């Protein structure tokens with residue numbers, strides 16, 4: 118499977134799991150404009166997954182490596198991580214920011230907003246594997262994943278106020294959503310860092326693993342577990358959860374009802390319910 122070639126990313130694929138590694142260890146994997154552009158390309162590549170078989174779309178296979186010729190779901194989940202070393206991602210690229218005008222800085226922030234929204238819109242789960250520092254934009258990138266696993270060495274923080282800045286890649290929105298307003302305010306105003314276990318106790322991290330290898334293996338195992346489920350149902354569930362965030366309960370229930378209808382119309386639903394009644398394991402066609 119061809120995922121293209123990149124200057125700042127390594128994209129690997131095995132057994133349904135795509136691993137995207139931000140590879141700028143000399144700058145602690147900081148999010149330069151080039152990294153952001155390449156992340157946008159990778160999101161675009163994966164965005165067509167399931168299109169050829171999904172009945173709510175236009176049926177077109179957008180032809181990316183994510184959607185192969187017969188429109189199956191070769192990629193069942195994405196691991197997002199940083200090259201081995203001290204950091205997952207140490208934030209926005211501070212050196213690049215020093216020469217930006219305010220307009221350029223906003224364009225830079227907006228380009229990363231687009232990446233975070235694209236990650237949330239992918240039809241497969243994304244797990245951020247944080248080994249080392251996830252600071253500023255690094256924490257914000259991890260927050261755009263479906264959930265976060267961490268190694269014992271992980272540290273999370275929003276240190277922008279140390280630089281005379283505020284979170285710019287979504288932290289003021291997604292951090293309060295994840296850990297609550299009071300704690301998010303305290304972390305953003307103080308620039309304090311959280312250990313992996315502190316982050317876990319706040320619900321920022323779903324699992325803490327002793328080593329980087331165990332961290333990546335655990336994320337791959339979770340994606341393989343999810344891959345035994347209906348891919349259309351998982352995609353609808355992800356969309357439904359993301360679209361309901363920030364809405365009223367009534368609006369959220371409308372979103373859920375739409376997703377439920379869409380799932381009800383799939384062949385996966387027919388297969389899943391028939392298999393249950395027939396007391397056999399389902400074989401989901403993925404459409």
Ligand code: HXC
Nearest residue numbers: 144145147207208209210211212226252253254276285286
């Ligand atoms: C560019 C960075 C960087 C960053 C580290 N480096 N973080 N380069 N942008 N965010 C570079 C250093 O300059 C250094 O390069 C090399 O990586 C190693 O870093 P050191 O500082 O020497 O490592 P260490 O002493 O171990 O300290 C690690 C650290 C520290 C605690 C993570 O690097 C640090 O505080 N980094 C900045 C973290 C931060 O403030 N992040 C938020 C950025 S603002 P050389 O060439 O000297 O070896 C942000 C806003 C998002 O993210 C919104 C924007 C729109």
